[in-house]
Amino acid sequence: MILWGIDLGGTKIEGVILASDTKEVLFRERVATEGDQGYDHVLNQVANLIEILKSKSGLIPEKIGMGTPGSTDPETGLLKNCNAVHLNGKPLKKDLEDRLQIPFTLANDANCFALAETHMGIVQDLAPDAKVVFGVIMGSGVGGGLVVNGQIINGAHGIGGEWGHNFLDESGGPCYCGKTGCTETVIAGPHLERFYDERSGHKKGLRQIMADRATDPIAQATYDRLIHFYGKGISTIINMIDPDVIVIGGGVGNIDELYTEGLESVKKHVFNTSCQTKILKPKLGDSAGVFGAAYL
Known part of the structure; x- marks a missing residue:
């Protein structure tokens, strides 16, 4: 079977044609999103990308999967929670369906990440028999996606897996979603940087903060905050869903200690005497979005 996927990002739109049996990438192209030119222009850019793929491949898509920076409300059919606000x-x-006369299936980028790592990524390598996979995004925000038996679980509101807006701790302060103390406000990269800035009076990127722990007690406190609340946050996923695998994506997920000291922190809060959930680094990098879209 030939699969078509589109990853709609803030700066680029990427398209791929995959052979699902061999997982071979047949064709792959990118165009600029140019969202500052408005919604209709973005629709044109998607259509242009599909035409490029059709021209280069000689193939015609029967249906297309698309990853988006937000979720589609199942009741209204409208996009919501997009950081690309024009959407x-x-x-x-x-x-898209009216314009191109092709059926589309849409899911948010975290769901596409989880789906890609399940079908083509680290889950295939290290836990191929996994039935339940949770994909975590920890970067500028915190999000997640849930895959059960190879399929995305969107949920009644289209927010399945959105653990980033569960309450974690009051100290996170107000969140853009209107609540206070969301997981995102505590352990997303910019909020960890804010925690450091407010206490030190100096601005540093998260990578530098982590590197300075041995000589900077506020950097160490920032690290301790991450490890503690990462453990509490991830444990809620395990306690509620009990996945076989959790894959950690996003820039914060590159911190190696999340898989050692962070894992020990998770174990402290899991409602069990041990924690057998595999917590893994992803394999696919920024390819995950478009591959996951194809598997929709």
């Missing part, structure tokens, strides 16, 4: 409130699926 919010727009009927992207309907507009």
